[in-house]
Structures are given as C-alpha cells and as structure tokens.
Amino acid sequence: MSVAGMNHFTVLTDDVEGTARFYHDLLGLTVGPRPNFDFPGAWLYFGDQPILHLIGGRSKDELKPGVIDHMAFTGHDLAGTLSKLKARGIEHSYRRQVSSGVWQVFFFDPNGAKVELDFAAEEQPAA
Numbered sequence: 001m002s003v004a005g006m007n008h009f010t011v012l013t014d015d016v017e018g019t020a021r022f023y024h025d026l027l028g029l030t031v032g033p034r035p036n037f038d039f040p041g042a043w044l045y046f047g048d049q050p051i052l053h054l055i056g057g058r059s060k061d062e063l064k065p066g067v068i069d070h071m072a073f074t075g076h077d078l079a080g081t082l083s084k085l086k087a088r089g090i091e092h093s094y095r096r097q098v099s100s101g102v103w104q105v106f107f108f109d110p111n112g113a114k115v116e117l118d119f120a121a122e123e124q125p126a127a
Contacts (some may be wrong), residue, residue, distance in 0.1 A: 008051050009071040012063050013111045014043050016056035022110055023052060026084065027073065027117075041050075043125055070106070070114035077125040078103050094125065 013019040020042045023029045029044035040056035085092045092107035101121030
C-alpha cells in the first residue's frame with residue numbers, strides 16, 4: 001500500500017453552519033456536495049476538492065482534541081490574511097521558519113481546532 005496524497009481533515013463541531021461560515025469567510029472554502037449521512041455536517045471544498053469535513057450533532061462539552069495537533073493549508077496574501085485575522089479579533093501568531101523562510105500563521109477555529117497557514121518566503125507580513 002502507498003499513499004497518493006492527503007484526502008481531507010475532519011472537524012467536530014456543535015455549530016456546523018457557524019464553522020462552515022468561519023472557513024468560508026477566512027479561507028474561501030465553499031460548502032459543496034456531501035453524501036446523505038445520518039448525522040449533521042458539511043463538506044468544504046477548495047475548487048473541486050472536498051478538503052475539510054465538518055461533523056455536527058455533538059455538544060460543546062463533547063468536543064475534545066485528539067492526537068492530531070493541527071491542520072495546515074498553503075496560503076496566499078500574508079499581509080491580507082494577518083489584517084483579516086486582526087479585524088475579526090481572531091488571536092493568532094506568526095513566525096518565519098529559519099531554514100526555508102516560509103511564513104507560518106497559527107490560529108484556532110471556533111471549535112478549538114488549530115489551523116496553520118503557510119506562505120511563501122517572498123511574502124511580507126505588512127504592506
């Protein structure tokens with residue numbers, strides 16, 4: 001067996017619509033087709049790829065982090081992203097990798113899932 005690529009991440013939530021809106025507004029992911037499962041949820045797409053699955057139907061106190069530390073996406077427009085995070089009051093941090101120069105931005109979604117956005121070394125945090 002071999003792996004051909006990453007298929008998707010799944011986030012557990014007590015607010016499917018609010019979480020979908022968060023990822024749409026911040027990352028531009030769009031809600032798309034999803035099989036008719038017997039539990040609430042949504043599939044969020046980048047282009048024609050469903051890369052983030054949301055599963056609802058659990059109370060906030062049932063949402064506990066697992067062994068996966070975070071999910072990472074490739075980003076574009078570092079300065080604009082930092083501005084958007086600040087404008088929405090989303091706590092975040094960013095740093096530059098020493099060896100590659102890649103910028104990494106970290107924040108949490110409304111459910112406590114840690115998100116990383118990676119930006120090219122040529123980008124700058126402020127315009």
